[in-house]
């Protein structure tokens with residue numbers, strides 16, 4: 164059996180500097196394999212740093228029968244080829260470090276995740292250099308998302324991102340940025356520049372910023388390949404982190420370098436992305452030997468859960484997802500273009516693709532994180548229940564040798580108490596330790612409660628709590644915000660909470676829904692119009708929502724449905740902070756913060772390149788918050804239902820206060836396609852029925868789809884959709900018109916129309932189920 168493996172790399176284009184090495188590494192792994200059994204052919208496609216080309220190349224190869232791919236460097240490129248992988252049942256080995264938040268069934272990820280690479284690098288940076296950091300990156304998803312995590316990490320440690328700056332792909336002129344860095348004098352620079360921008364930035368940085376103060380650059384991307392392009396004397400004294408460095412000691416690494424360089428025909432540097440590509444390709448090839456199958460399911464089944472030796476130490480493909488647990492090192496760059504290892508995790512760090520914002524399992528109160536050192540002399544350490552230190556006040560850092568990110572075993576805490584007076588308070592999911600040098604008396608300290616509150620939005624779901632941390636940051640900043648979440652999850656409620664907690668709280672909060680407005684009216688609604696601007700325009704004209712929201716916040720709901728031409732206008736407004744009314748030429752300055760929301764996969768739309776503009780996406784996505792669907796936060800169903808019941812009792816003066824156990828079970832089992840909106844409607848309906856009967860809420864007061872809801876048989880991604888289809892179908896059948904069906908489902912009419920249009924369900928034959 165002759166097997167073809169598609170190598171999707173950019174041999175030309177702005178990121179070719181790094182990707183050429185990755186392509187060589189995959190070829191090397193294949194050549195090594197073929198030496199034993201000559202069965203595999205590498206089919207190379209140059210995707211020219213262009214995601215669309217990547218998708219086209221993948222599709223062409225898939226049509227020719229290729230089922231295994233290795234490749235992609237940028238996340239945008241990976242995202243672009245996912246639909247091809249799904250359509251043709253292919254597997255992709257994605258060998259590049261990335262921002263996480265993904266676990267696609269057709270992908271194996273062999274690059275480092277932020278919890279392995281970024282958090283370790285930031286820990287080192289903050290403990291050795293300081294917490295005032297200047298971020299610079301190339302303008303696309305990975306740098307923006309990574310800087311968001313840097314921001315979140317630093318804020319939790321009383322640090323800050325002093326400024327964030329982005330440049331387009333291939334940008335090579337850094338004079339302005341470097342003057343800015345020289346002015347700001349941060350403790351460190353964090354760079355996510357990629358490709359051709361790296362060498363000019365490091366060179367100019369050396370010339371301009373460095374002489375005043377030794378400011379190091381920390382970058383997850385700048386490795387041996389890039390250092391070679393930077394050259395001497397510009398490349399020494401900066402930091403990176405990864406599992407692999409060429410300078411790793413050990414005979415096995417020496418042998419690997421020697422054979423790889425022989426294959427390359429030159430003494431070219433070897434970097435971690437190259438090693439991760441070699442490793443990923445090798446894993447697939449070894450599995451092929453055993454399974455003799457090119458089915459992505461068989462290959463993954465074969466590799467999952469296995470531990471295998473590497474020159475960096477043992478690694479294993481996690482059984483629950485598709486990322487590697489791995490040891491991580493931090494390297495400091497040397498004049499010769501290699502790294503000196505300055506820190507070594509000495510153990511495998513498990514992958515946490517969905518724990519990218521923070522290591523915290525839940526939200527710690529801001530008061531503790533930001534204010535402790537200012538308001539108290541006590542040394543405070545906060546650790547998770549299994550001993551991972553997630554926060555240390557300045558006093559605690561001064562008093563002990565410990566640092567955040569370290570795990571302290573239970574008996575070692577006891578050891579500390581021989582040197583300090585230690586008071587421990589357990590408030591799950593955290594342990595709070597107060598330390599004092601032994602000679603001093605211990606005053607009683609009231610620890611702040613770790614429960615978080617953000618206006619009406621309360622949650623016990625750890626993932627959502629972490630997202631609410633970002634929402635709090637958003638409230639403190641002027642940045643644009645993008646809220647992602649299914650319909651009815653509370654995007655508008657959260658947007659309003661951010662507004663209410665921000666400096667703009669005394670200004671207006673105006674919401675506009677792009678999907679519910681006729682296309683022709685969106686522009687006039689947003690920007691206003693002058694007399695005679697269009698046929699039928701109101702006499703005297705009108706101001707638009709942007710002007711009306713001046714000094715406040717505008718909430719643009721369903722932004723994913725905004726027509727492309729209007730997206731261009733919106734982008735101009737965001738950049739210039741000026742609007743022009745329709746039919747007018749005069750520019751008017753506005754001071755409005757934009758919070759946008761969508762329940763669509765905008766990134767996919769950006770990757771496809773035809774429905775949403777990438778530049779607008781990145782403008783809006785300065786801070787993005789994802790609200791998990793209600794079915795994933797069952798802990799909130801109870802809390803929200805109780806809150807709604809309480810509100811209803813207060814509103815009606817009396818009524819049932821109790822929900823019977825059987826009714827609770829039905830509520831907790833149900834999948835809530837309409838999310839919080841649906842829950843609120845269901846509780847209100849049940850409240851009124853039970854009130855009339857003078858009873859507590861029982862199952863018979865709940866709608867039939869909830870009483871009869873059968874738990875999903877498995878975590879199949881398709882069953883949920885089917886369930887949703889069933890619910891929509893039933894609602895349409897039972898309702899006299901679409902409006903009533905939408906009400907029954909607890910979703911907006913526009914949302915129901917969209918779902919019908921998406922092919923979720925065709926309008927039924929029932930002639931009654933039509934528009935009124």
Ligand SMILES: Nc1ncnc2c1ncn2[C@@H]1O[C@H](COP(=O)(O)OP(=O)(O)OP(=O)(O)O)[C@@H](O)[C@H]1O
Pocket residue numbers: 619620621648649650651652653654655656657720762839840841843910911914
């Ligand atoms: N945390 C909350 N507390 C109380 N009510 C909530 C909460 N979140 C959502 N709701 C209720 O759910 C309804 C839907 O919320 P919202 O309109 O904010 O959702 P959405 O995600 O913007 O929906 P859509 O995508 O359909 O526009 C609201 O009317 C509100 O009453």
